[in-house]
Amino acid sequence: MLGELKALTQLEFSLTSDRPQPGMLRPRGRTERIRTAVLAATRAELQAHGYAELTVERVADAAGVAKSTVYRRWRDTTGLLTELLRELVRTDLPLPDSGSIETDLRELALGISRFYADPVQRSLFLGVIAAAVHDPRAADALREFYAARNSQAAESVQRAVKRGELPADTDPVEVIRALGAPFYYRMLVTHEPVNDAVAEKAAAAALAAVRAGAHRTR
Amino acid sequence: MLGELKALTQLEFSLTSDRPQPGMLRPRGRTERIRTAVLAATRAELQAHGYAELTVERVADAAGVAKSTVYRRWRDTTGLLTELLRELVRTDLPLPDSGSIETDLRELALGISRFYADPVQRSLFLGVIAAAVHDPRAADALREFYAARNSQAAESVQRAVKRGELPADTDPVEVIRALGAPFYYRMLVTHEPVNDAVAEKAAAAALAAVRAGAHRTR
Structure with a gap:
């Protein structure tokens, strides 16, 4: 049961992984590639420096994308974080079903x-x-x-x-x-x-x- | 009971009133007068324009105090809000005691x-x-x-x-x-x-x- 719980926690919340999750949309074309790179960079920046240090500039640099592209599409760090949240909710979530x-x-x-x-x-x-x-x-x-x-x-x-x-x-x-x-x-x-x-x-x-x-x- | 409840709510939470509350410290000298004026102005600004519009400049203007004084003593709007909270916790709080x-x-x-x-x-x-x-x-x-x-x-x-x-x-x-x-x-x-x-x-x-x-x- 502890093993199952660990899998549950990891799958629901694997923000720090770049691997695609079951049920997550697959990248399509240039727009999707940029989106994938920017979200991965946002996760990496959060991991390395935390929310207080998160800036659009750092994310754009880390993703290898023009700052203007990130500003136009996500506006600010709140735009980036809310998209990470929307990404997360699309992943399948294994839930407990113990019978009790x-x-x-x-x-x-x-x-x-x-x-x-x-x-x-x-x-x-x-x-x-x-x-x-x-x-x-x-x-x-x-x-x-x-x-x-x-x-x-x-x-x-x-x-x-x-x-x-x-x-x-x-x-x-x-x-x-x-x-x-x-x-x-x-x-x-x-x-x-x-x-x-x-x-x-x-x-x-x-x-x-x-x-x-x-x-x-x- | 509804009357008591109303009194309770009003007394605990009379942020919008400038009247001194039971148990609240009395102003003493110039420093205390400035403090009282600045906190009253913070409450008034919150009431009139909400938190999103709250700035040190507006509070200083409304209190008739130099901006530099407010910056030196409270640093920013978070400093002002946390002091309001500390003020509030000093007030006496009548609590229910119904026997049940x-x-x-x-x-x-x-x-x-x-x-x-x-x-x-x-x-x-x-x-x-x-x-x-x-x-x-x-x-x-x-x-x-x-x-x-x-x-x-x-x-x-x-x-x-x-x-x-x-x-x-x-x-x-x-x-x-x-x-x-x-x-x-x-x-x-x-x-x-x-x-x-x-x-x-x-x-x-x-x-x-x-x-x-x-x-x-x-």
């Missing part, structure tokens, strides 16, 4: 804590989240990303409802929101650590709440 | 949703949270603010534990974190609305989780 909602929620939560243990992934997401407070492009990209990811993850909850493990009128996406919320609260609001112990608690809390009927559709 | 943890958690959650219905307060907090992703001064201010506020709010949970309503080894602050997390998740991550319905669900979920022993000290 308790195990599935625990695996999903551990996937989140391990994802954010990677500084590049943490930089990308926190950078987009910070930008989204003032930039509607980033807010739209986040809304789309989490709408897609949360409804994929909610399939575990739907299966548990069908098995009779959870109340019939459970709102599956609400359970996934509840599972994720404690991580972002700690990273963004209280600036407290995020680790596997936080994940275990988040999973236990989400499970208790959904069992008690706190996450019902209305 | 269910009612107390519901009142606390409704206080949060109503707080963020005010665009000035929302601007201030989301602005500081976005800045804190890259600026340790803002992160420190948030950490201090929520450490103080969450431990004050946790007194409701401590009383419920003493009354025997909740497990004896409950972690009171963890319950308050769980109560707050869904609001920030929606405002910052998924960009979904925050309202009283979200508050009711957050309170029900936190209550179910703590009753089931998901928020224990370890």
